[in-house]
Amino acid sequence: MSMRGEFGPEGLPVRPELRHVITDKGSLRYDYPPTCPKCSSSDLRPQWRTVMRQPGVDCESCGYQWCLIDPRQQAPISTADTTAIGLKLIAQPPPTTAGVGQIRLYLDQGIVSEVDVTLCGVCRRGLIEHVRTEPSQRRRGFARTTVTAALVRGPSYSWATTTVNDDPIARAFWANFPRTAAGQPLWCEHMRTAWERTP
Template sequence: MSDSFAAAWATWDTARGEGQCPVRPGRVTGDERPARCLAGHDLALAGCSLGYNHTYRTSTVSCRVCQDLRHPRATWALIDPAAESQVMAGADVDGLALVVTPPPRPGVAGTIELRTSAESRGRVELLLCGPCRRAVAVALDVRPEHRRTGVGTVLVEAARARGAGCRWTTVPRGADAVARAFWCRAPLLGPDRPQPCSHMLTAGWSHPDMAEAGWVL
């Protein structure tokens, strides 16, 4: 694809709104597809169609009832949160991808970002210890212009996939109204009392809530 053609294609995609399409964790493989749309309609009754988002380079699902109602979120893109679908930092990013930056040393935090080649839309920061099977979600941050589009939900599921089999805890989710609204509808990773393992403590990670809970550091 020539540079001029690629630029024209990207402009056309943006004009159609593909670059602002909502996202959700998932994938389309055979019969594996969402049961309900973003408005809550049963897709077996509403009917749906599958497509492709050329900006994100991923499959889309459209609810036919929402399309008839001209709902702005009738179509959404599926981002596979599986660990094997995540790419390592430094790799070429094609479309919208989950990019992993491993911790610089054992026991400290790494990150997963949902990003394009040009921007990060949000990131989750997490501590993982394979030997102890412990995982701590340290922070979840979504850029303001991409909030309420599903970015946070995708990042939570990506973290869960990377820490599969671990016992999860999180730092307190805070009193901010936007954060509270998100966690009231998103699947929780674990209790909001961080419980790091000895390797994380030895590496120097701490949080004020651990002192309140009686941790001796």
């Protein structure tokens, strides 16, 4: 069976909507989304996506297919296997407190999207500085995945981004993140100090 995601047979879209849940008996369970993002049907069938090495979902009503990833599951760069096949999130911590770190999304040993992110635990602020996706991999949900992975690192933080291009695609992208002040950076004193110390 060929993949019928919105991007054709070469690749399925990815949505950062999966949750890994530990049950009362200590086993792992996936929580899947309840409805299809295309037709809102609840007639969904979980599938294992061999190419991505991730769970996925098929909509029995409209035929839409997509892959899921848990944005909370981020391996530290020091222990991550970047040579493995499949889709994985890897976090690189900043060199200093309140400095700039990165979250990268790998697919088959290559980086398909990455985001620069700054967190200050004292001021409870987060800043997304740059989101980059390989041109050939755009419009598949990879940037949404890396940004969501950044946001889950500070769920109760005030979030903002640096300058955002004023075009319809950028506006539509940031509309997916209503609690993020797009284009309104909020650097705190700790972020500024870390930036000044960075060589």
